[in-house]
Amino acid sequence: MAANTKIIIAGPRGKMGKEAVHLVHETEEFQLVAAVDSKNNGLTIKELPGMPDENAFIYDDMQTCLEEMEADVLIDLTTPTAGKHHLELALDHHVRPVVGTTGFTPEDITRLRKKAEEKEIGAIIAPNFAVGAVLMMKFSQMAAKYFSDVEIIEMHHDNKLDAPSGTAAKTAALINEVRPHKEQGHPEEQEELEGARGAQVDGLRVHSVRLPGLVAHQEVMFGGSGQTLTIRHDSINRQSFMPGVKLAVENVLRVNTLVYGLENIME
Numbered sequence: 547m548a549a550n551t552k553i554i555i556a557g558p559r560g561k562m563g564k565e566a567v568h569l570v571h572e573t574e575e576f577q578l579v580a581a582v583d584s585k586n587n588g589l590t591i592k593e594l595p596g597m598p599d600e601n602a603f604i605y606d607d608m609q610t611c612l613e614e615m616e617a618d619v620l621i622d623l624t625t626p627t628a629g630k631h632h633l634e635l636a637l638d639h640h641v642r643p644v645v646g647t648t649g650f651t652p653e654d655i656t657r658l659r660k661k662a663e664e665k666e667i668g669a670i671i672a673p674n675f676a677v678g679a680v681l682m683m684k685f686s687q688m689a690a691k692y693f694s695d696v697e698i699i700e701m702h703h704d705n706k707l708d709a710p711s712g713t714a715a716k717t718a719a720l721i722n723e724v725r726p727h728k729e730q731g732h733p734e735e736q737e738e739l740e741g742a743r744g745a746q747v748d749g750l751r752v753h754s755v756r757l758p759g760l761v762a763h764q765e766v767m768f769g770g771s772g773q774t775l776t777i778r779h780d781s782i783n784r785q786s787f788m789p790g791v792k793l794a795v796e797n798v799l800r801v802n803t804l805v806y807g808l809e810n811i812m813e
């Protein structure tokens with residue numbers, strides 16, 4: 547790892563971005579060199595409420611920030627639209643992206659991986675940085691070898707923009723890697739109310755719950771003859787994601803492709 551990893555954070559006022567600013571501030575080998583926010587152009591981080599004593603300048607435009615600042619890593623915690631744009635710009639400027647922002651499609655991942663490889667630069671997109679959530683996904687993949695009937699119920703706070711969650715999409719993809727294709731439920735079932743059976747990913751159903759009071763939760767429910775198995779993870783605060791953000795920043799410096807999912811770098 548470089549002695550001092552120079553970091554830009556996009557979305558520093560957000561729920562995740564704020565935690566990431568504190569993580570970078572408290573990590574000796576990390577240095578916050580700039581932030582990209584939709585507001586507050588020209589201020590410094592320490593001028594924002596609740597922020598640590600950091601002199602990093604805030605830009606309201608990623609392109610300008612990347613042109614003016616020298617950085618090793620971009621941590622993006624913004625919105626699906628902004629996150630995709632920022633990732634592309636970072637690759638263009640040879641800054642390694644660590645992206646927690648969700649809403650990337652399989653086509654986005656394939657296109658961005660090609661670009662990262664062409665540029666010979668590492669990038670990490672992690673739909674969930676919480677170690678427990680990664681284990682929930684891995685355990686679900688293990689269980690799917692034995693249970694072909696499974697439904698995913700993800701539950702989040704009601705400020706979330708994307709549905710289903712990135713974690714649910716990734717869980718469905720991991721399960722479908724090993725699960726023999728099956729259209730679940732009764733072949734003649736009718737949805738009397740549109741959406742009652744949730745969204746479909748290769749015959750597997752995903753349900754998204756949005757309520758104030760929730761943070762980030764997911765149940766993966768398997769059913770077999772005379773039995774069910776439920777694998778559940780709960781993030782009860784955003785600090786749960788920070789060890790994973792640190793691990794991703796450390797590892798993005800060592801890879802020369804786009805890694806999708808923290809499970810690929812966890813030992």
Ligand SMILES: NC(=O)C1=CN([C@@H]2O[C@H](COP(=O)(O)OP(=O)(O)OC[C@H]3O[C@@H](n4cnc5c(N)ncnc54)[C@H](OP(=O)(O)O)[C@@H]3O)[C@@H](O)[C@H]2O)C=CC1
Binds near residue numbers: 556623625787
């Ligand atoms: N991978 C993981 O483990 C986790 C991922 N997430 C994902 O991270 C993302 C952020 O989540 P969260 O912090 O809860 O969301 P918030 O809405 O709290 O924060 C997003 C922040 O990004 C800012 N923003 C929006 N557009 C831009 C832009 N173009 N440039 C710079 N900043 C911008 C917003 O500012 P404003 O609203 O003023 O425009 C806001 O401050 C989401 O995609 C979420 O799904 C969340 C938790 C864990």
Ligand SMILES: O=C(O)C1=N[C@H](C(=O)O)C[C@H](O)C1
Binds near residue numbers: 675703763
């Ligand atoms: O928006 C959130 O809050 C979260 N988003 C990620 C997702 O979409 O899976 C990770 C976590 O679930 C929290």
